[in-house]
Amino acid sequence: MSSLGALIIVLAILMTIIGGETGIRSFFSVLINSLLLVLVAMLISWGLSIPIITAIFVPLKLATIIFLGTHDYTVAKNSFYASLIVLSLVSVLILGIQYLAQAAGLGPEAGEILLGHSQMPGISYGQIAVTVAIFSALGAVAEAAVSMSSGILELKKAKPDITEEQLMKSGAAIGYDVLGTAMNTIIYGMFGSFLSLFLWYYRLHYSFGEVINDKLFVNEALIIMYSLLGVLLTVPLATFLLAKGMSRQSEAKNGNEKTRDQEL
Incomplete structure (x- = not known):
């Protein structure tokens, strides 16, 4: 084995x-x-088609991550909708920034590995870079959405009479902790995976300008920024959607109880 x-x-x-x-x-x-x-x-x-594959597999992966990894349907549903909305917004940003950055493709560090091989495989490096960025941000966004939804739902269960305004304030307090841990996880994950590349830069005496213009570094840094931005958008959106949904459920429940009392 x-x-x-x-x-x-x-x-x-x-x-x-x-x-x-x-x-x-x-x-x-x-x-x-x-x-x-x-x-x-x-x-x-x-x-x-890479865009079609991305459009199909992003919601499919979100559904797999959230619905299979969460025991509560309310948490899963709210997290899925919040994640899908945030990823749609972030995807638009990714398309624009990837076009402006022009950092797709293979960097000079891969020259020796690909020596003798064609670097023109017949597919768009730009579209692949967009797909990689979206899938990389997907995990961080889904995790933040589930964390926020779970915390708010447990708070609502503990205090059924809590108002929507109080729920939003409590969600903001929970969001501060979620943001801190999520951002540290993303940033230190980047440094951990790119430690060997940083050593490469240091041993070859790359200047600061060469580092920030290197394709591998730029792509990784952009992915980190997309993930951080996705988490930042997910925290308030997940709180808002769940708080509104619970308020509507409470209003509907109270309305049904009043109707039942009137009938009696």
């Missing part, structure tokens, strides 16, 4: 012990999303 297979088994066992039914569903969510990413890569390599 390979090391990867052993780690997958250990992960499955621990998620089952700690999370129970939700842990099992989350584990299968990870597996399904990994298979979806492989399928996306295969479809792109076969020459299918």
